[in-house]
Amino acid sequence: MAATISLAKSSMWEITADDIVSAGLSPEAAAAFHVELRRVARAHRREGSEAETWKDVVERGLLNPSHPHKLHQLVYYSVYAKWDASARGPPPYWFPSR
DSSP, X not given: OGGGOTXXXXXGGGOOHHHHHHTTOOHHHHHHHHHHXXXXXXXXXXXXXXXXXXXXXHHTXXXXXXXXXXXXXXXXXXXXXXXXXXXXXXXXXXXXXX
């Protein structure tokens, strides 16, 4: 799955503020986004919690429709980087609505 987007990391822990800038946010917005992304990551450290992690990203409003699609892809594919689709099916996706 990570091959789908060149920005994707092997986990959301590897996403840096610079990656977020590369995905389309200003440096200031990227720094704030990165802090919140780390909060979500800390809340979901256990293996196999990708779906809960993604749901939390959306429920916290971390991503929103005005964010660049590239940022959505960076976060989504990094969250699900270790997801085994052959064993678990396709990864769930919730769309941000605010």
